[in-house]
Amino acid sequence: MLHIIGMxxxxxxxxxxxxxxILVLLICIVLFVPLKYEIKAKFEGTLDSVNVKFRCSWLLHLLAASFSFEDREFTWKARVVHKVFGSEETVSKAEETLKTDVEEVYKKEPEVKKAKLPKETRIDESAVTIQERRIEAAEDESEEKAGEKTEEKTEKEGFWVRIEGKCKALWNKxxxxxxNIKYTFGKICDKIKLLLEKKEIIAAFVEDEVHRLAFARLKKEAFRLLKFLRPKKFMLRTRFGFEDPYHTGQALAVLxxxxPFWGGQLSVEPDFEKRILEGELLINGKIxxxxxxxxxxNLFxxxxxxxxxxxVKSMGNKV
Known part of the structure; x- marks a missing residue:
């Protein structure tokens, strides 16, 4: 008995x-298997020449995705193990279904049945007498006169009604x-008071010694994370310029x-005289x-x- 329980x-x-x-293996795969990505871009001065491609893969390409913008068209494709999804697949399926539908329509013989039109019934104009026409014309004249009189009365009454309505509308405006002026002025005063109160609270919050140490630790960990996530390869060769030279200088300052991080792989040529965008970009790395x-x-x-x-939570509730 004990032997069975032991087994x-x-x-x-x-x-x-x-x-x-299996759980440990899955956790290690999620943590240590990198997500590979690559970005390629090429532009030759016009929108039609812009060519951008992005692709990423994970776990030996079992999960993969790609996006591209070429000839002013955006396409995408994703793969999960062996199943493929994407805009190209949907377009091809739509074309196949349309082709089969057209073939089925051409296979069928058209069956057109002639419909018999009913005989037209002709109205003999001579059946309508001249007397009946005269009576109809007299009735029309009397109706027109009555309508004119009623229109004159309604116009006179409506004139004073419109004037009264316009006066009321002007007074309401x-x-x-x-x-609105009174409400806006009061709202601005309330906002100024609230901002002054918030300014004092935020200044005291930032100047606190514990908070300053916490911000320094956050900055340190953020830069360390960016260093780890830095692309393996970065290459940019571009010649750019805007209509306003001031914007060209701003873009040059950002670049x-x-x-300092990719000096050897960065070639920038600003043009302060005309609007132009030419060059190519290549970025690839692992995450x-x-x-x-x-x-x-470390932060926890x-x-x-x-x-x-x-x-921060308590200050958010107070503010």
């Missing part, structure tokens, strides 16, 4: 160990105009920020979930960051 417990233990091993998990772990065990989180 059952042994089998249960083996099953639990297998399940645990003037009244609402002054009420100068990333120049691992474990880097984000490490950053979250930092007491200053936890204090900052609770203070």
């Amino acid at each position: 059952i417990l042994k089998i249960i233990g083996i099953i639990l160990a297998v399940i645990l091993g 003037i009244k609402t105009f002054f009420e 100068s920020v990333i120049y 691992r979930t474990v880097y984000a998990l490490i950053a979250a772990w 065990w930092d007491k200053n960051v936890r204090k900052l989180y609770t203070d």
Whole structure:
């Protein structure tokens, strides 16, 4: 009996160990298997020449997706193991169904049945007498005269009604105009008071020593995460310019920020005289979930960051 119970417990233990091993394997796959991505772009000065492609894959291409913009058309495709989805597939399916429907229509013989038209019944104009026409004309004249008289009366009455309505509408507009001015002025005063109160609260919140240490830790972890997520390859060669040289200078200032990181792979030629955009871009790299998990772990065990989180929640409720 004890031998049987031991065998059952042994089998249960083996099953639990297998399940645990599978869970650990899945967790390691999610954390350490990288998501590969690649971005390619090419532009030659016109919208028709813009060509942008993005593709990413994970776990030996078992999960993959790609997006492209070419000839002013956007297409996408995704794959889950062996199942493929995408805009190209839907278009091809639609074309196939349309082709089969057209073939079936041409196979069928047209069956057109001639419908017999009913004989037209002709009205003899001579049956209508001249006397009947005269009576109809007299009735029409009397109706027209009565309608003119009623129209004159309604016009006179409606004239004074319209004047009265316009006066009331004008008075209501003037009244609402002054009420809106009063309401807007009061609203602006309330906002100014609220901003002054919030400014004092925010200044005291930022100057707190614990909060300053927490912000410094957040900044450190953010830069470390960006360093881990930095693309493996970055290449940009471009010649650009805007209609306003000021905007060209602003774009050049933004690109100068990333120049120290990829100086050798960055070639920028600004044009301050005309509007132009030419060049090519290539970015590829890998993203691992474990880097984000490490950053979250470090922030969670930092007491200053936890204090900052609770203070932010309480300040949000107060404000």
